[in-house]
Amino acid sequence: MKSDGSGGLPFVGIERVVAAPLFGESPPGGWSSEIRPNDSIHTLIAVHTDAGIVGFGSVFAEGELVRAAVRHLERFYLGENALEPQRVSEKLHQNSFWFGRGGTLTHTISGIDIALWDVLGKVTGLPLCLLLGGRHREKVMPYCSLLMDEPVKMAEEIAYYRDKGFKAFKIGWGPFGRVDDPKLDEAIVAAAAGQLPTGGRLFVDAGASDAYWPNGLKWAMRTADMLADHDVGWFEEPLIPDALEDFVTLRKSARIPISGGEVMTRRQSFLPFLVQGAFDIVQPDVTKVGGISEQMRIARAAQDFGVRYVGHGWNTALGLAADLQIAAALPNVDLVEYIVGSAYLDELTAEPYTLDADGMLDIPTAPGLGITPDPRQIERFSPEAAALFLTEAAS
Numbered sequence: 589m590k591s592d593g594s595g596g597l598p599f600v601g602i603e604r605v606v607a608a609p610l611f612g613e614s615p616p617g618g619w620s621s622e623i624r625p626n627d628s629i630h631t632l633i634a635v636h637t638d639a640g641i642v643g644f645g646s647v648f649a650e651g652e653l654v655r656a657a658v659r660h661l662e663r664f665y666l667g668e669n670a671l672e673p674q675r676v677s678e679k680l681h682q683n684s685f686w687f688g689r690g691g692t693l694t695h696t697i698s699g700i701d702i703a704l705w706d707v708l709g710k711v712t713g714l715p716l717c718l719l720l721g722g723r724h725r726e727k728v729m730p731y732c733s734l735l736m737d738e739p740v741k742m743a744e745e746i747a748y749y750r751d752k753g754f755k756a757f758k759i760g761w762g763p764f765g766r767v768d769d770p771k772l773d774e775a776i777v778a779a780a781a782g783q784l785p786t787g788g789r790l791f792v793d794a795g796a797s798d799a800y801w802p803n804g805l806k807w808a809m810r811t812a813d814m815l816a817d818h819d820v821g822w823f824e825e826p827l828i829p830d831a832l833e834d835f836v837t838l839r840k841s842a843r844i845p846i847s848g849g850e851v852m853t854r855r856q857s858f859l860p861f862l863v864q865g866a867f868d869i870v871q872p873d874v875t876k877v878g879g880i881s882e883q884m885r886i887a888r889a890a891q892d893f894g895v896r897y898v899g900h901g902w903n904t905a906l907g908l909a910a911d912l913q914i915a916a917a918l919p920n921v922d923l924v925e926y927i928v929g930s931a932y933l934d935e936l937t938a939e940p941y942t943l944d945a946d947g948m949l950d951i952p953t954a955p956g957l958g959i960t961p962d963p964r965q966i967e968r969f970s971p972e973a974a975a976l977f978l979t980e981a982a983s
């Protein structure tokens with residue numbers, strides 16, 4: 589490892605950033621314009637360094653957009669010190685305001701930021717939670733994230749994953765709120781609630797960031813009431829994402845916690861929602877919002893406002909690994925999102941995630957993100973897989 593030549597501190601230069609879109613088995617999202625298996629929605633990122641160390645990250649965005657963003661950002665990250673994730677990511681944010689602030693450029697910076705933290709962990713030999721401030725827990729509960737379906741199928745799905753050991757569930761999107769049938773909405777929720785394990789938890793996601801969401805505040809208020817009667821733990825995205833005033837009103841009247849924020853990017857976007865009291869639970873997504881650096885700032889700000897943080901993680905194995913380290917590093921995090929039935933979560937690593945008997949996931953202790961992506965597995969979903977791993981010897 590070289591020194592930076594000024595203060596004699598370690599310096600690991602960024603040589604290149606590689607983007608590898610995943611496709612072939614992209615899971616449905618419940619969107620009205622549904623994702624097809626060959627659409628790329630997740631793109632893996634590798635940061636290659638002159639020390640021969642590679643850090644990995646994940647971006648929620650279409651591959652061509654991410655590639656273009658990586659090219660655009662190159663002049664700002666090339667030759668930078670990979671051991672300074674917050675400084676380098678902030679440089680990328682500050683220098684990209686004019687070309688897509690809060691858009692795909694920000695999503696892409698998320699993947700680069702996660703990968704830089706991974707490099708820092710690998711160089712120091714520490715799991716990220718220690719670098720982020722501490723290790724509050726060894727395990728965290730993953731909640732099983734499922735799309736809604738008609739009641740009989742919904743009950744079967746919950747029962748299937750309950751029998752695989754999950755204790756907490758979120759159901760969302762699909763027909764909920766979209767076919768203008770409150771009886772169907774309630775029947776789906778009741779069917780799911782009826783299959784929970786003893787002490788199990790259920791959350792409901794309206795998915796109002798879907799295109800042309802048809803409902804407003806009055807629907808959200810009525811529906812929140814129905815969900816409270818079924819002991820639902822939170823009501824997610826019950827309103828279109830920008831409806832700040834309506835979120836404030838809904839949160840005041842609802843008997844259950846109101847959550848949201850998954851499509852918002854940049855810490856600055858979350859401030860008005862926190863200041864005005866729009867959410868009981870804030871749900872930034874580490875693969876969109878600006879990475880671990882930004883996610884930690886939002887989660888800590890939420891904590892100071894008395895708002896719970898549960899990261900949104902409709903994710904890959906690498907995105908979940910980041911969520912796990914963040915969950916360890918913060919004092920009051922009891923859940924991570926776990927999308928079931930996605931090859932990109934279950935099949936990118938040689939060692940898949942496994943639940944223990946209490947339905948908990950271990951938080952990795954190995955350096956960095958603490959998981960090892962497997963080139964042969966990733967090859968199944970991306971022709972660029974090999975480029976993620978190729979690296980030149982340390983100079």
Ligand SMILES: [Mg+2]
Nearest residue numbers: 793824825850
């Ligand atoms: Mg959601």
